[in-house]
Amino acid sequence: MRQLLTFIRKEFKHVFRDKKTLLMLFGMPTAQIILFGFALTNEIKNTSLGIMDLSKDEVTRQIIRKIDESKYFEVKMYLENERGIEQAFKRDQIRAAVVFPANFAQELRHSNKSQIQIIADASDPNAATSITNYLTNIINEYQLQQKSALVAPMQIIPEVRMLYNPELKGAPNFVPGVIALVLMLVCTMMSSVSIVKEKELGTMEILLVSPFKPIYIIISKLMPFLIISIFNLMIILLLSVTLLDLEIKGNIILLLIASILFIVTSLSIGLLISTTAKTQQNAMMISLMGMMLPTMLLTGFMFPIENMPLILRILSNIVPSRWFFIIIKNVMLKGLGIESIWKELLILTFMCFSLLTLSIRKFKIRLQE
């Protein structure tokens, strides 16, 4: 036991004396949270809007005021004709335009029906969809408020509610993704590099000739990264709550257990990589190409998995972070309990144990060659 502690202490010294690694270990989560949380959101905020109001009556003025009052839109300019709209789009002055036809209020009063045209810049299709949705919502809301005044004979109004993330913030979706990505990177890359380094130096040989057991080598090599990863997780959660106004709705213990499971899975992958990689660069490349890319693409936090071709959907099943992502999303954002994630937990547990057994066995075999 004391021998193990000696070894683990040495491992921590390696980590803390390497300033570059240290910066990466602790700088990365913070940088990613800030990057994903603020820069890469698909949130719509203060979108510039053009209005072409050919009616200029009481109703259109009310609607325009309502749109302008919302924090999502800002009425930038009033336009007189179609050409003006086109020009405004081309000059990048507006991202969407709302067109009220002539005699808008009159129509509405007489036939209980009227039309509004929404024109959006669809060169960014996701943003365009969001913008039109928001605008529609605002208009529907206005309609509902006026219901008593304008009673329609029969109206079916779909009421859209965006659950768990009513403001459609980008951050809630990204935070679980960032957690998965950071844990994966730290555990897989750092641990594989640290083991391969020992082989390159020749110290691994000395350790093997000593009575120190190989399984202890594995434990002490992985321990620092386990602890650092838990610490990193805490930093990410803290930043999400304080910086991104995110609320952790579910049970934090459950979150922690799932995370540790995922961390150990990633560490086993790192160990597995270390058994095949010959040099530190080699280990780093395999970790980056083999782990980071699939984690980014097939986890579901950047691109929804449901929209992928079948082959990618099947492939995504073997990416551990995919399951972990679902777990954190359900626990953290939706506040759901174990009953909603037991299936994912089970899959992750299975992956964790099979990878761990495989990598430990391979590690030992490699040493005996």
Added chain:
Amino acid sequence: MEAVISTNKLTKRFGQFIAANELTFDVYKGEIFGFLGANGAGKTTAMRMLCGLSIPSSGAATIAGFDVYKQTEQIKKNIGYMSQKFSLYEDLTVAENIRFYAGIYGLKIPEIKAKTIELLERLGMMNEAKKLVRELPLGWKQKLAFSVSLVHSPKIVFLDEPTGGVDPVTRRQFWDLIYYAADSGVTVFVTTHYMDEAEYCNRVSIMVDGVIEALDSPRNLKRQFEVDSMEDVFYKLARNAKRAEQ
């Protein structure tokens, strides 16, 4: 004389390939035993079997009285090992390296403290104790690595080409350390490519194509092959080797 290494027809096969073929020899207590052979002759394989790192295919061997098949754990406690890579942690200090290796051999804290001071004094490195190993000159690293391999007072120390890439003066100083260790009763089992070093050994074995072709004191070997230097002994034996360099 007491034999601390004793092998009898020790053999290691990898499939059809026989890396070490029926090695039979004894090494005595306090002896400096040179283990020579061209690249690919099977030195490393033999040494790995003796260190308990690889299980022999057939034959028998005892190291410090322990069986290589069943008692690898006891063997590991009683041997030290140093390779040409020096095997120190560059980002740890001199004292930390000593403490680490003493620690994983299970030495107790007071023992570790005493050993660290003793070792630093003998090496004359008291002032360098807190320096990172990275900052030491090559020769110092090598001496330190050797001393570290003796930190748990092993009965036998295995040195795998310990002087590779070191200048002649430092090599000479290094051999002083080896003599010092042998005088205190440690058995030294050393592989080398330098034939002048072979002359320093009490006895020398020369392996060719997995087989020990010659084993005696340097003086007797020279007489036997009717040459003036170990260099010529080695050349006479190794030029007929069939195995190419791996």
